[in-house]
Amino acid sequence: MNKTYENLSSILEKTMALQTALVLFEWDNETLAPEESGSYTARVIGTLSEEYYGFMTGNEMGDAIAACEKESDLSEIQQAVLNGAKEAREELICIPKAEYRENAQLIAEAARVWFKAKKNEDYDSFLPTLEKVINYKRKVASYRKKDGQKLYDVLLAEYEKGFDTELLDEFFGRLKEEIIPLLKEIKENGKEIDDSFLTGGYPVEKQEEMARFLAEYIGFDFHRGVLSESAHPFTTNLHNHDVRITTSYHDKMDSSMFSVIHEGGHGLYELGISDEITQTPVGQGTSMGMHESQSRFYENIIGRNPNFWIPLYDKLKELYPDKLDSVSIDQYMEAINKVDPGFIRTEADELTYSLHILIRYELEKMIMEEDVDLKKLPEIWADKYEEYLGIRPEQVSKGILQDIHWSQGLFGYFPSYALGNAFGAQLYFHMKKEMDFDQLLRDGKMDVIKEYLRSHIHQYGKMKTSREILKAATGEDFTPEYFIDYLKEKYRKIYGLS
Amino acid sequence: MNKTYENLSSILEKTMALQTALVLFEWDNETLAPEESGSYTARVIGTLSEEYYGFMTGNEMGDAIAACEKESDLSEIQQAVLNGAKEAREELICIPKAEYRENAQLIAEAARVWFKAKKNEDYDSFLPTLEKVINYKRKVASYRKKDGQKLYDVLLAEYEKGFDTELLDEFFGRLKEEIIPLLKEIKENGKEIDDSFLTGGYPVEKQEEMARFLAEYIGFDFHRGVLSESAHPFTTNLHNHDVRITTSYHDKMDSSMFSVIHEGGHGLYELGISDEITQTPVGQGTSMGMHESQSRFYENIIGRNPNFWIPLYDKLKELYPDKLDSVSIDQYMEAINKVDPGFIRTEADELTYSLHILIRYELEKMIMEEDVDLKKLPEIWADKYEEYLGIRPEQVSKGILQDIHWSQGLFGYFPSYALGNAFGAQLYFHMKKEMDFDQLLRDGKMDVIKEYLRSHIHQYGKMKTSREILKAATGEDFTPEYFIDYLKEKYRKIYGLS
Structure with missing residues (x-):
């Protein structure tokens, strides 16, 4: 296999492994996890998400992508993987790390606020959160x-x-x-x-x-x-x-x-x-x-x-x-x-x-x-x-x-x-x-x-x-x-x- | 909180998150995962284990531990966490990365060889694998x-x-x-x-x-x-x-x-x-x-x-x-x-x-x-x-x-x-x-x-x-x-x- 691509591939393997772990945590949370595990497991999920963000936006990934883009003999699949990696990186790298983290917390919290507001038929209690979420999405969209x-x-x-x-x-x-x-x-x-x-x-x-x-x-x-x-x-x-x-x-x-x-x-x-x-x-x-x-x-x-x-x-x-x-x-x-x-x-x-x-x-x-x-x-x-x-x-x-x-x-x-x-x-x-x-x-x-x-x-x-x-x-x-x-x-x- | 300890703590959080993910994969594998998922999920587990090894043995962790060891005002819990981190690092760092990885593969394979040998009442087919495992354990013990x-x-x-x-x-x-x-x-x-x-x-x-x-x-x-x-x-x-x-x-x-x-x-x-x-x-x-x-x-x-x-x-x-x-x-x-x-x-x-x-x-x-x-x-x-x-x-x-x-x-x-x-x-x-x-x-x-x-x-x-x-x-x-x-x-x- 092409050495340059192999390098990209091995870095991607790390990001995919983290993503797979996050999927498993989500599955587990929806189907089995005990009800009081929430905030403790949330720390783990938060840490793994930040690691994912770090790998995707880091220099190692950036260099590997740049090197691959100079290769002319990539197969169709390799080219698609390269494009996929590039897109996933571009979607994240425009968001400053602090904002990324803050949003992750906001989103986690928002689910609870929404759930409670729905239960209490109280739209007004959801409004400030909704506003924050919307502002973040507008900001991200404006970056991109x-x-x-x-x-x-x-x-x-x-x-x-x-x-x-x-x-x-x-x-x-x-x-x-x-x-x-x-x-x-x-x-x-x-x-x-x-x-x-x-x-x-x-x-x-x-x-x-x-x-x-x-x-x-x-x-x-x-x-x-x-x-x-x-x-x-x-x-x-x-x-x-x-x-x-x-x-x-x-x-x-x-x-x-x-x-x-x-x-x-x-x-x-x-x-x-x-x-x-x-x-x-x-x-x-x-x-x-x-x-x-x-x-x-x-x-x-x-x-x-x-x-x-x-x-x-x-x-x-x-x-x-x-x-x-x-x-x-x-x-x-x-x-x-x-x-x-x-x-x-x-x-x-x-x-x-x-x-x-x-x-x-x-x-x-x-x-x-x-x-x-x-x-x-x-x-x-x-x-x-x-x-x-x-x-x-x-x-x-x-x-x-x-x-x-x-x-x-x-x-x-x-x-x-x-x-x-x-x-x-x-x-x-x-x-x-x-x-x-x-x-x-x-x-x-x-x-x-x-x-x-x-x-x-x-x-x-x-x-x-x-x-x-x-x-x-x-x-x-x-x-x-x-x-x-x-x-x-x-x-x-x-x-x-x- | 003590800044030096806080730094160690945040690096440890990454290793703990990876370990928790590995625990969840193991749980899932024993209780629910579909039978043909094995070799694909094994790649994910292998990658996460290597990440764990990397964090535990890396310089960032080494520096954080060394800095903490110079602190004189750690609480009892902080001191215990420091000692725990140090021990976990020492157990791993003496093993060269290539050997660590090779052993992880050997162990994964060994479970299958053992299972088959047991089913077939065939100890001899397990013997070469057992020998390799024993040699590795002796080697690790001699390092430590x-x-x-x-x-x-x-x-x-x-x-x-x-x-x-x-x-x-x-x-x-x-x-x-x-x-x-x-x-x-x-x-x-x-x-x-x-x-x-x-x-x-x-x-x-x-x-x-x-x-x-x-x-x-x-x-x-x-x-x-x-x-x-x-x-x-x-x-x-x-x-x-x-x-x-x-x-x-x-x-x-x-x-x-x-x-x-x-x-x-x-x-x-x-x-x-x-x-x-x-x-x-x-x-x-x-x-x-x-x-x-x-x-x-x-x-x-x-x-x-x-x-x-x-x-x-x-x-x-x-x-x-x-x-x-x-x-x-x-x-x-x-x-x-x-x-x-x-x-x-x-x-x-x-x-x-x-x-x-x-x-x-x-x-x-x-x-x-x-x-x-x-x-x-x-x-x-x-x-x-x-x-x-x-x-x-x-x-x-x-x-x-x-x-x-x-x-x-x-x-x-x-x-x-x-x-x-x-x-x-x-x-x-x-x-x-x-x-x-x-x-x-x-x-x-x-x-x-x-x-x-x-x-x-x-x-x-x-x-x-x-x-x-x-x-x-x-x-x-x-x-x-x-x-x-x-x-x-x-x-x-x-x-x-x-």
Whole structure:
């Protein structure tokens, strides 16, 4: 191997090891760590984060990158690793160490402040913290921004390279003009769907059995993966041979099932990363949006498709005979696809989900670009819910304080969720031209679908951007139209609209 | 705070953070990590270990220690931390980096070689690896040894400061001359005890319930601790607010119960370390022997004492009515104290346990001091089992290959297990003078016992050696006589010997 690259690689190995340790601490904290371990373990995490910052921004790394940039014989992967390292360094090095550390403390504290404020329905107690977080994010964005670039565009690019407010305005504009009238039509003329049988009387042990079964069924490899329980479902990975998903078990039985299919989609992405790039700066899913495209593809496009359930519904009935013996597969399919505008994003149905994201996008733009009065955010939030979804939250816990994201400085992250839906639909349209998708689902041939996604998306990690992947897989640039068509066709049919 | 000390403290924080991360990886690997994650995660662990080595042996640490040594106004804790840091550094710095790394790889590989050799009953395939491990340990011991010191004494001191072959020869000599005849007498004249009812028909869920109950009952704090399952029970801790124990569930019901009480004893030790020293180099149990004294104290002196079971036996019967309804508490007590010489150390009864250790001690001395022919070890092992326990293992998996320790280079570690028994008995004798021990057990006042151990032992961490702790708590230096008296009294009574 090239000596210069080898040197970079061995320094990167240290940063990756620290990052992997941090991932493990986070996993452990969410799934197992005893409740009083918090502040003690936080010291460890703080120290390891600072070490990571030190290595990434240090001269040793700087020299190694500079030396590699002079090399002309790097392989494609080596070049990608070099670029990945450079980007990760540039994102950090512009932030002074003291500010970096101060922010880490602020963020850790902010989670607790947010949690308490939400519990007490007290937005005002969260306001000073929110303001600090926003100021920090603006400052960081201003450090990073190129001439003429908008602050919010800097933040958006962190999660989705190649996307900015111009493109997203157009995207969300199309969603707005199509989904809102469709939703109105459904509410005014649509039929009532009964989904009451999904709630109550579903023992947790059986939900656990089904969760594990479904993960395995869609192709999640338990030799390289783990399924655990946590308050909020999530996916994480140490590398491509250790990918971990969680779900949570509630009264409403479909919740754990669709969580595990959703997280399983994230998990398949990380399991599909090529061996050659795992444990390097490009060895992860390429973007938040592409990740969500995979999870929501499995959750909605596959998991809420009747053909998926044809070979599985009998098993589900066997598991819960008391609950499902008198429920036909058609009734079941309608129930799990019921459109029901609600306050909570994470519980939203497939159709209204993107409207929740639209609202957050519009607010984030106001926060970052229009200097909105933060005191007025709960009101603006409620107004938008009333306008777009026809419901008005009276409690901040079901309104602006429902998500942890802003307390963690994750501005620019929400749009990925909606983009994921659109990426997935665009890929789906193209896949259907290459394979009899519904027949594969009916035959339970989940491996064919997984293999397609692995070879077109997963294996590359961050070596291609989401737009490059879409272009290569579908032959065209990103467009929201497939998603809109998919929603219209599916939901007009379910609700018997002409 | 003193500036010089503060500097040392902040460098130590980095090494402690790396060590804590390594502990978490080990925990995760034993309890949860997917089976194919091994070699990928091993890279991460290797990198973090090297970082730890680098920090501990680096100039920054050396300078900070040297500066602190010139300070005259260090507090007692600061002085102990300084000494702890110095010792940890001295243990590492004498080993050249290349050798350190090579050994880490050897050890990682050795576990796999050992595991396979054990499975295949093939000692010869393990021999070359064992030889390499032994050579490395001898080399390290020779780097560390002081003039005239024996190599094996260097290794012993790693686990138990203040103990050497001279003291241990005497200790094991006493055990040998007292336990072997007693065992013979029991076998020749003793009664048959029926313990068959302990095996079979104990559902794992109920064993889990009992395990958690017992841990809580002896005072293990689940706000700062975790109980999980693993192939071999063990205890680990990130700090004094995150202590983790495991057990394993088998056909033989008492196995999981006594494992959890044993590991609970280890756990209470780490939970009892004072807040002021946790997350420093002295913030752990002082030695392997003192640790085993706590675990075996809970397992045997408490857990196999009839007074402990008086308030609990009804609960046990309620949990397993089919199995225990016709078993009296006296029958139960005899069964869990049955003397039954067997091949496997970890399954040994309280009386014969120390003989398993004696055999390992004698072999380790031969290996380190007498240049024994390694090919002959299985034969020597079998001869000693025949001589001391009256049984001869025909399979290496039940003989010399049963323990992982030697593959991991843990020479000098085994004696701690026997010392722990003796430390515990010495402490027990003294405690009985200060409190009505049996009455406390009958009343379920486990907190009084825990508090005594915390205030006399746990809180100090490594600030006192095991001999200093014994001296302060019992008023005399270490002696094996209390342990011998305890065994003789207890087992002569159980077996009706005059």
